[in-house]
Amino acid sequence: xxxxxxxxxxxxxxxxxxxxxxxxxxxxxxxxxxxxxxxxxxxxxxxxxxxxxxxxxxxxxxxxxxxxxxxxxxxxxxxxxxxxxxxxxxxxxxxxxxxxxxxxxxxxxxxxxxxxxxxxxxxxxxxxxxxxxxxxxxxxxxxxxxxxxxxxxxxxxxxxxxxxxxxxxxxxxxxxxxxxxxxxxxxxxxxxxxxxxxxxxxxxxxxxxxxxxxxxxxxxxxxxxxxxxxxxxxxxxxxxxxxxxxxxxxxxxxxxxxxxxxxxxxxxxxxxxxxxxxxxxxxxxxxxxxxxxxxxxxxxxxxxxxxxxxxxxxxxxxxxxxxxxxxxxxxxxxxxxxxxxxxxxxxxxxx
Numbered sequence: 001x002x003x004x005x006x007x008x009x010x011x012x013x014x015x016x017x018x019x020x021x022x023x024x025x026x027x028x029x030x031x032x033x034x035x036x037x038x039x040x041x042x043x044x045x046x047x048x049x050x051x052x053x054x055x056x057x058x059x060x061x062x063x064x065x066x067x068x069x070x071x072x073x074x075x076x077x078x079x080x081x082x083x084x085x086x087x088x089x090x091x092x093x094x095x096x097x098x099x100x101x102x103x104x105x106x107x108x109x110x111x112x113x114x115x116x117x118x119x120x121x122x123x124x125x126x127x128x129x130x131x132x133x134x135x136x137x138x139x140x141x142x143x144x145x146x147x148x149x150x151x152x153x154x155x156x157x158x159x160x161x162x163x164x165x166x167x168x169x170x171x172x173x174x175x176x177x178x179x180x181x182x183x184x185x186x187x188x189x190x191x192x193x194x195x196x197x198x199x200x201x202x203x204x205x206x207x208x209x210x211x212x213x214x215x216x217x218x219x220x221x222x223x224x225x226x227x228x229x230x231x232x233x234x235x236x237x238x239x240x241x242x243x244x245x246x247x248x249x250x251x252x253x254x255x256x257x258x259x260x261x262x263x264x265x266x267x268x269x270x271x272x273x274x275x276x277x278x279x280x281x282x283x284x285x286x287x288x289x290x291x292x293x294x295x296x297x298x299x300x301x302x303x304x305x306x307x308x309x310x311x312x313x314x315x316x317x318x319x320x321x322x323x324x325x326x327x328x329x330x331x332x333x334x335x336x337x338x339x340x341x342x343x344x345x346x347x348x349x350x351x
C-alpha cells in the first residue's frame with residue numbers, strides 16, 4: 001500500500017521542484033541567493049521570490065538596451081551594480097501594467113510592495129556579503145498602502161449561509177446533484193472555518209489523527225511551517241462528527257487515506273475547491289460582499305474581538321506572530337466600539 005501523503009510535505013516538495021524549474025530561467029547567481037536563504041525562508045516564500053525576480057529580469061531584458069542583447073540566463077552578477085535607483089523606479093512603474101504572452105497584468109500598491117520587498121531581500125543578500133558595491137533597491141520608497149475596510153459577514157448572514165449549506169434549494173439543478181453528496185462535508189468545512197478562524201490551507205491539510213474530539217482541539221500547520229493547536233466548540237464538533245460518519249463509508253484513493261476532508265474524487269480536498277464552494281454558497285447570501293475563505297477568517301476574528309476586546313487573544317488564536325498584524329486589521333473596530341459607548345448612556349431623559 002502506498003504511504004499516505006503528508007499534505008504539507010507534499011506541498012513543500014512541489015514548491016521546491018517549481019523553484020528549481022524557475023531558477024533555470026534566471027541568471028546563475030540567483031541560485032546562490034536561494035541557497036543563502038534556504039534555512040530561513042519557507043518554500044512558499046522562496047517560490048514567491050523566484051516569480052518576482054523573474055518578472056524583474058524580464059523587465060530588464062525588455063527595457064535595457066545593453067542587456068536586451070543577452071539571454072537572461074547569461075546575465076553576470078555585476079548587472080546588479082550597473083542598475084541604479086532609477087531603473088528600479090521604472091520597474092515599479094512598469095508593474096502598474098504590463099503584457100506577457102498576450103496576457104495583461106496589473107499590480108496595486110500591495111502587489112508592488114511585495115515585489116519591491118523581494119528585490120530588496122535579493123539585493124541585500126549580495127550587498128551584505130560584499131559581492132556588490134551598492135544597494136539601490138533600499139533607496140526606492142515602499143508604496144504607501146491604503147487601509148482596506150474589513151469585509152466580514154454579519155451574524156445573521158452567517159446563520160443564513162449555514163442554513164443555505166444545509167438546504168441547498170437555491171442552487172442550480174446541477175449544483176443540487178453535487179450538493180446531495182457534499183452537503184454534510186460542506187457544512188463541516190464552513191462551520192470549522194467560521195468557528196475557529198483557521199486559514200483554508202490549514203483546513204485542507206488536516207489529517208484524521210489531527211482532530212481530538214475528547215479535548216475539542218485540532219492540530220494544524222501554521223503559515224511558516226510550525227505546528228499549533230486550535231480549539232473548537234460544540235457546534236464545530238457536531239458538524240465534524242456528522243461528516244465523519246459519512247467519511248468512514250468512503251474509500252480514499254491511495255495516498256489520501258489520512259486526509260480528513262475528501263473531494264468527490266476521494267482525494268484530499270484542495271484550497272481551490274474550498275474557495276469555490278465558499279463562493280457558491282456565499283453568493284446566495286449576499287451579492288454586495290465578495291466572500292472568500294479569508295473573509296470567513298475575518299468574520300471570526302471580528303466576532304472574537306467584539307466579544308473579548310482582547311487583541312492579544314485574537315492574535316494568538318489566529319496564529320499571528322506579530323500582534324501588530326492583528327491590530328492593523330482590527331484597530332478600526334476599537335474606534336467603532338468607542339463611538340457606540342458614547343451613545344449608550346443618556347445623562348438626562350428627554351423632557
